[in-house]
Structure formats: structure tokens, C-alpha cells
Amino acid sequence: MKVAIAPDGKQIQFIHSDAALAALGTIGNASMRRASHVEPWLSLSPAAQNNFMEDRLAANDPFTESELVALWFADMSPVGGRTLGPFQTKAAALAAEVEWIERYALCPTSNCQ
Secondary structure (H helix, E strand, O other), rough: OOOOEEOOOOOOOEEEHHEEEEEEOOOHHHHHHOEEEEEEHHOOOHHHHHHHHHHHHOOOOOOOOOHHHOOOOOOOHHHOOEEEEEOOOOHHHHHHHHHHHHHHHHOOOEEEE
């Protein structure tokens, strides 16, 4: 489990899990916010779908919608990111989501403990 602690020690951040909540949830007032949405293509927001398609076109690697229907994506827009994917499984999308959050949203300056 990675934990980011603010320099003044008044705020900690971590990716929610039952284990993390059990370990850290009793040390003060807690608030939660969503960092992402892991969804299959048809459940992604139109903004996340457009975001993905723009990135693929820019990389000269376009997809058709019929190719994407059975695939999974991680919409990182709640924390200022793009749409990650496509992934064959939800588990792969969740793993990419956690990796992205740890690298770019939770610990962007390597201040994790």
C-alpha cells in the first residue's frame, strides 16, 4: 500500500481498499473522492470516449466502435488524466488505473511512504 503524506502531516492520501481503510481509517476524519471510472466501452461517458478516440487518431492508431464494444477502459478524468485502454479484461483495466493513480495522482513527486 502506498500512502502520500502532506508535508504538514495534516493530510494523507491512499487508494481505497478494505485493508487500507482498516489500517488508516481510524486516525482522523476521512473523506473520499472518486479518482476514475473503469467501464466497458458502451458505459464510458461520451467525453471519455471522445478523449480516447482523439488520442488514438493523434497516434495514427484509430479504432472502430465495433472493435471497442467488448473492451475495458479507465477514465482518469476525475484526477485530470486521459482515458486508458483498451484492455481485454476488467482486471487489467483496474491494474492500469491503480498504477496511473500511484504514479500521477497519489505520488507525483515521490513523496509516498
